[in-house]
Amino acid sequence: MVDLLTEKYDIVVRYQGGGNAGHTVINEKGKFALHMLPSGVLRSGVVNVLGNGVALDPENLWKEIEEVRAKGVEITPENLRISERASLLMPWHRQLDELEEARLAEKQYGSTKQGIAPFYSDKYQKKTILAGELLHPELRRAHLADILEWKNLIVTKVYGGKSYSREMMEDWIRKYCDPIKPFLCDAGDFLRKAQEREKNILFEAQLGALRDIDYGIWPYTTSSTTLAKYAPIGSGAPGIELTDVIGVIKAYSTCVGEGPFVCEITGNEAEILRQAGAEYGAKTGRPRRVGPLDLVATKYGAQLQTVTSLVVTKMDVLSYMEKIPVCVRYRIGGHETDRFPFPALLDQAEPVIDYAEGWHCDITDVRRWEDLPVQARNYVNMIEDTVGCRVDYISVGPERNSIIVRR
Secondary structure, X not given: OHHHHHHHOOEEEEOOXXXXXXXXXXXXXXXEEEOOOOHXXXXXXXXXXXXXXXXXXXXXXXXXXXXXXXXXXOOOOOOEEEEOOOEEOOHHHHHHHHHHHHHHHHHOOOOOOOOHHHHHHHHHOOOOOEHHHHHOHHHHHHHHHHHHHHHHHHHHHHOOOOOOOHHHHHHHHHHHHHHHHHHEEOHHHHHHHHHHOOOOEEEEOOOOHHHOOOOOOOXXXXXXXXXXXXXXXXXXXXXXXXXXXXXXEEOXXXXXXXXXXXXXXXXXXXXXXXXXHOOEXXXXXXXXXXXXXXXXXXXXXXXXXXXXXXXXXXXXXXXXOOEEEEEEEEEEOOEEEOOOOOHHHHHHOEEEEEEEXXXXXXXXXXXXXXXXXXXXXXXXXXXXXXHOOOEEEEEOOOEOOOEEEOO
């Protein structure tokens, strides 16, 4: 959807998260699984920004830049800017992520092991290296030495892991950090000047509302704020005011990782839906957990994000169903509710399922609302009525043009 929407925008900004999730984009240039790069890099003329709130992983970012360039996409300091205030995700963050998940064993959080939780922990302890320090080698070397002394104590004494030498880290910095130095800038100044010139700015989120550190299914969340309200802060220009918030949902539910998933289905029914929707993680490749559309969680997420319009993706995936299950309420302790519960109660929640009429035909070539089967339109109307927000876009395929624009 970001790839589609960038046609109307001048700047696309990633404002939180790291390389722990992926956005799959299919257009005339090919198929891309983007993790660090904003999806606007696939549009010529669009400037892309990685803001200060991003967990900046130089190693994975540089590898991704090279992969995208190999497919003929130009990435230069003219169309990619990196905030000098972004903190660097270091190799030890990934190692600590793996070591902690191993320590938790069967109680693990289902981390993608990309170092996100250790990174944000260090950031809020003020023990990270800012990207801008790469432009000041002597200061950066002294800072790295101080952090190494502290970090090696944790890696070796707490977890029994392998320590890091200064030589090892200097080699890593030369290989992965030096190449991104030309992209560094004062992102806040750039965005403020862009706003003065009345440029259209699109903030690209990384994960959904239920993965938010404060309002999600804690502790099975990410370690940063995923909500739209944080976008200006994490971008570098906190004074920017949001005018529209577009909430993207699937026509059914999916989940990657551990934690409660009230409407999850398993067995053959789940495998059929997973295969139909190609539900495998863009970052990890692991099968996604699947289930029917959860209107309780969807309404809650839309409220958290203060959405002004909705996108319903993967409508075409449900075309094989004659009757489409929908989770309309939760049952907890013998009582039914349409309010999303406190996280600790989610394990007790059971889905209350209703069924919508399926359209049971191929809709991948439909491009107008009026041409959708009435059952498909009723399904969308049901979402609007429950969530209290209009659906402006309906995706009927993975390609950029497989879209119905209602308004």
